[in-house]
Amino acid sequence: MRLRLLSIVFFLWAAIAPCGAQLDAGLSGDGPKTTPVNSAPSIETGFHLLYELKFPEARGEFASWEKNHPEDPIGSVSKAAGYLFEEFYYQGVLSSDFFLNDKRLLGGIEGKPDAKRKAAFNEAIVRARDIAKRRLKANSSDADALFALTLATGMQADYAGILEKRHIESLRLIKDSETLAKQLIAVRPDAADAYLALGAANYIIGCLPAHQRFFLWFGGIHGDRVAGMNQLRLAAKKGHYLRPYAKILLGLAALREKQEDVARMQFSDLAREFPDNPLFARELARVNHKPMPSYITR
Numbered sequence: 001m002r003l004r005l006l007s008i009v010f011f012l013w014a015a016i017a018p019c020g021a022q023l024d025a026g027l028s029g030d031g032p033k034t035t036p037v038n039s040a041p042s043i044e045t046g047f048h049l050l051y052e053l054k055f056p057e058a059r060g061e062f063a064s065w066e067k068n069h070p071e072d073p074i075g076s077v078s079k080a081a082g083y084l085f086e087e088f089y090y091q092g093v094l095s096s097d098f099f100l101n102d103k104r105l106l107g108g109i110e111g112k113p114d115a116k117r118k119a120a121f122n123e124a125i126v127r128a129r130d131i132a133k134r135r136l137k138a139n140s141s142d143a144d145a146l147f148a149l150t151l152a153t154g155m156q157a158d159y160a161g162i163l164e165k166r167h168i169e170s171l172r173l174i175k176d177s178e179t180l181a182k183q184l185i186a187v188r189p190d191a192a193d194a195y196l197a198l199g200a201a202n203y204i205i206g207c208l209p210a211h212q213r214f215f216l217w218f219g220g221i222h223g224d225r226v227a228g229m230n231q232l233r234l235a236a237k238k239g240h241y242l243r244p245y246a247k248i249l250l251g252l253a254a255l256r257e258k259q260e261d262v263a264r265m266q267f268s269d270l271a272r273e274f275p276d277n278p279l280f281a282r283e284l285a286r287v288n289h290k291p292m293p294s295y296i297t298r
Contacts, residue, residue: 042065046059047241050081051244051274052277053276053279058082059082072144073135074144076127077124077148077155080152081155087163093162094252096255099256128149132148132149136149140183143184146183146187192238193242203232228253229257232250233250247270251263251270251287267280
C-alpha cells in the first residue's frame with residue numbers, strides 16, 4: 001500500500017513540477033484570464049456539455065471538429081478527455097464522498113474501469129498523438145500540437161495510475177510528459193490550465209501523513225497544502241478548458257480544509273454555469289448543511 005501510494009504521489013509531482021517556476025513567471029493572480037493554446041467554438045461547446053454530464057452530445061461536438069479539422073489533434077484529445085471525465089464520473093472520483101475519504105483519495109478507485117470506454121479512450125489517444133507528432137516534426141514549436149500531446153500523455157498516465165493502478169506504466173509515461181510540459185511552457189508560459197495539475201499534486205502530497213511527507217522530502221518532493229490551494233485558485237480563475245475542473249477540485253479541497261465559504265463559492269458558480277449537472281447542486285447542499293441527494297449515475 002505504501003509503495004502504491006508513493007508511486008501515485010511521485011507520478012503526480014513529476015508530471016508537473018518542472019512547470020511551476022516558469023508558470024509563476026508567466027502568470028499573476030490578478031490579471032485577466034489568458035487565451036487558451038487552442039480555442040475553437042465546437043471544442044468550447046463540447047467541454048461545456050462535458051461538464052453538464054452530456055457525454056454523447058459532447059462527443060458529437062468533438063467529433064464534428066475532428067471531421068472538419070483532420071490535421072488538428074485537439075478534436076481527438078478532447079474526445080479522450082471526455083471518456084476519461086465520464087469514467088471519473090461513473091467511478092465517483094469527482095465527489096466529496098471520494099475526496100473526503102483518505103483511503104479512497106490516496107489509494108485510488110475500487111474495481112476496474114469500463115472496457116468499452118477504455119477502448120474508445122485509447123483509440124482517441126492514439127489518433128491525437130499521431131497527429132500531434134506529425135505536426136511537431138514539421139514545427140517543433142507548434143504550441144497546439146504540444147498542448148495536445150502533453151494532455152494526451154498526462155491522461156494516459158492518469159488512466160494507468162488512478163483507474164488501473166499500473167504505477168510503473170504511469171512513471172514511464174511521466175518521463176515523456178515532463179519533457180513535453182517543459183517544451184509547452186517554453187512556447188506558451190501563460191498556459192494557465194497547467195496550474196490545475198500543479199495545485200492538485202501540491203495539495204494531495206500535503207495531505208499525506210507526516211512520516212510519508214518526510215520520506216518524500218529526500219526525493220526533493222515538497223507538497224504544500226496552502227500552495228496547492230492557491231494554485232488551484234489560479235487555475236479556477238484563469239484557466240480555460242480545465243477551469244471548471246479546477247473549480248471542482250478547489251471546492252473539494254476547501255471542504256477538506258473546512259473553508260466552507262470557498263467551497264460554497266465554487267459550487268455555487270458551477271451550479272449556475274452548469275445547471276444540468278446535479279453533482280454541483282449535491283455538493284452545494286453539503287456545504288450548506290442540507291440533505292444531499294444520492295450520488296446517481298445515469
